[in-house]
Amino acid sequence: MAAQTQKSKKKPLVPLILTGAVSVALYVTLLMNQDIVNSNFARGGLYAFLPIITAFIFSFVHGNFTGHFWSALGVEASKKKKEVK
Amino acid sequence: MHDVVAQVTNFIHLDAANVTYLFLVGFVGGLVSGFIGSGGAFVLTPGMMSLGVPGLVAVASNMCHKFPKALVGSLKRAKYGQVDVKLGIVLGISAEAGVLYGAHIQENIKRAFGDAGSNLYVSAAFVVILAVVGGFVLRDAWKTYKTGATHEEEKVTKLARWVQSINIPGTMVYFKSLNAKISVLFTIPLGFATGMLAATIAVGGFIGVPAMIYVLGAPSLMASATELVIAFVMGLGGSFKYALHGMVDIRLAMIILGGSLFGIQLGAMGTTYVKPFMIKVVMGIIMVIVLFSRALMVPVYLSQLGLMDKLADGTVKMLKSTSFAIMIFALALGAFIVLKAMWKGRKAERLAAQESLAHSKV
Numbered sequence: 313m314a315a316q317t318q319k320s321k322k323k324p325l326v327p328l329i330l331t332g333a334v335s336v337a338l339y340v341t342l343l344m345n346q347d348i349v350n351s352n353f354a355r356g357g358l359y360a361f362l363p364i365i366t367a368f369i370f371s372f373v374h375g376n377f378t379g380h381f382w383s384a385l386g387v388e389a390s391k392k393k394k395e396v397k
Numbered sequence: 398m399h400d401v402v403a404q405v406t407n408f409i410h411l412d413a414a415n416v417t418y419l420f421l422v423g424f425v426g427g428l429v430s431g432f433i434g435s436g437g438a439f440v441l442t443p444g445m446m447s448l449g450v451p452g453l454v455a456v457a458s459n460m461c462h463k464f465p466k467a468l469v470g471s472l473k474r475a476k477y478g479q480v481d482v483k484l485g486i487v488l489g490i491s492a493e494a495g496v497l498y499g500a501h502i503q504e505n506i507k508r509a510f511g512d513a514g515s516n517l518y519v520s521a522a523f524v525v526i527l528a529v530v531g532g533f534v535l536r537d538a539w540k541t542y543k544t545g546a547t548h549e550e551e552k553v554t555k556l557a558r559w560v561q562s563i564n565i566p567g568t569m570v571y572f573k574s575l576n577a578k579i580s581v582l583f584t585i586p587l588g589f590a591t592g593m594l595a596a597t598i599a600v601g602g603f604i605g606v607p608a609m610i611y612v613l614g615a616p617s618l619m620a621s622a623t624e625l626v627i628a629f630v631m632g633l634g635g636s637f638k639y640a641l642h643g644m645v646d647i648r649l650a651m652i653i654l655g656g657s658l659f660g661i662q663l664g665a666m667g668t669t670y671v672k673p674f675m676i677k678v679v680m681g682i683i684m685v686i687v688l689f690s691r692a693l694m695v696p697v698y699l700s701q702l703g704l705m706d707k708l709a710d711g712t713v714k715m716l717k718s719t720s721f722a723i724m725i726f727a728l729a730l731g732a733f734i735v736l737k738a739m740w741k742g743r744k745a746e747r748l749a750a751q752e753s754l755a756h757s758k759v
Contacts (some may be wrong), residue, residue: 323498330492342647344653346467346648349648350646350648353645353647354643354646356642357638359640359643360637360641361640362640362647363640363645363647363650364637364640365549367461367462367647367650370465370467370651370655371468371469373470373655374658375465375658377471378494378661379473379662381659381662382659382663387666388666389669390666390669390670390742390746391668391746395512
């Protein structure tokens with residue numbers, strides 16, 4: 313039972329670390345290559361897809377990370393009120 | 398191509414202080430929009446401009462952080478059953494048209510009256526709309542609080558009941574948040590107005606959320622959550638439009654997003670702890686405070702246009718910084734109310750859990 317509780321407590325840490333690492337990697341890549349990013353993302357025309365795709369990728373990775381982050385800190389939604397009537 | 402090169406040189410140099418500032422403002426903005434469905438943009442856009450970002454790049458970059466933020470927020474709130482996707486998409490599409498029309502009006506005003514004329518139009522729109530709608534929302538929240546009906550189910554307004562009673566064949570659509578069929582001929586102008594406001598003052602939700610509550614009859618929690626879907630649809634289209642002209646500074650957008658995704662998760666969770674009227678409280682308070690902030694700027698633009706005596710440089714500077722400080726205060730106060738309400742809700746829940754545990758032991 314104790315082992316099971318420990319396991320369930322540890323569980324959110326793995327996705328937290330994984331998504332956190334990918335999120336940090338994304339931000340480091342973006343900020344380390346500012347010149348390349350600026351010159352290509354602002355070209356307009358078909359290059360307009362670059363910022364849009366980037367925004368989707370960041371929102372997926374970083375959005376999952378921030379969700380796991382608050383869960384790991386024990387901040388969760390209310391258990392009482394799950395649905396609006 | 399020449400424009401693009403000029404634009405790239407307009408992208409500012411980022412240092413640690415800039416990044417921290419954008420991240421923090423993003424966090425607070427995200428927290429508020431997770432809760433009321435919008436907000437943050439009115440501080441973020443001038444905030445970026447204060448760092449030296451050109452106006453259009455600031456608007457474009459803000460929009461490019463808004464749609465991914467709204468996506469994450471709406472997915473989170475959909476888990477709590479608060480999102481009406483169909484209503485969000487229907488309103489979002491007409492809002493997109495409103496954004497395009499609003500931007501067109503802005504361009505015409507700028508061409509005819511210059512920057513000061515455009516700024517005066519934006520501030521006047523802020524003052525009039527926030528006074529009427531914000532005042533109404535806050536009055537309604539105050540009435541609910543005073544009558545002690547905070548626990549009761551929200552009442553559908555007379556106007557919404559009338560809108561729901563009108564049957565125009567061929568235009569009726571069922572929306573789960575309203576639990577009724579309404580004609581899209583009512584949703585189209587509301588979405589359009591939301592988009593026009595978004596193009597003018599950057600926060601379409603100040604029209605969208607009250608319209609869903611008072612005109613269509615949606616519960617506050619569902620209206621604020623559905624606003625996130627509208628913001629996603631509007632933000633995606635708007636970002637693409639600006640990106641086509643190379644206006645989006647993706648670094649700025651992603652740094653703000655970095656902070657705002659922490660905030661939006663928290664704000665969305667906050668809605669599960671509060672009574673629905675709190676949405677109106679936070680929204681009304683922010684709207685009324687922002688109204689004062691913009692009203693302070695009206696004399697500045699009037700004097701620039703020569704419609705009143707010229708103001709001294711010191712006075713202009715003081716009015717500008719006071720106005721910006723009031724806007725930051727509005728956002729911070731909104732965030733404080735959300736966090737406090739969430740803290741109280743969590744505490745009450747923990748106490749109730751402990752009590753029930755103690756009872757079960759007895």
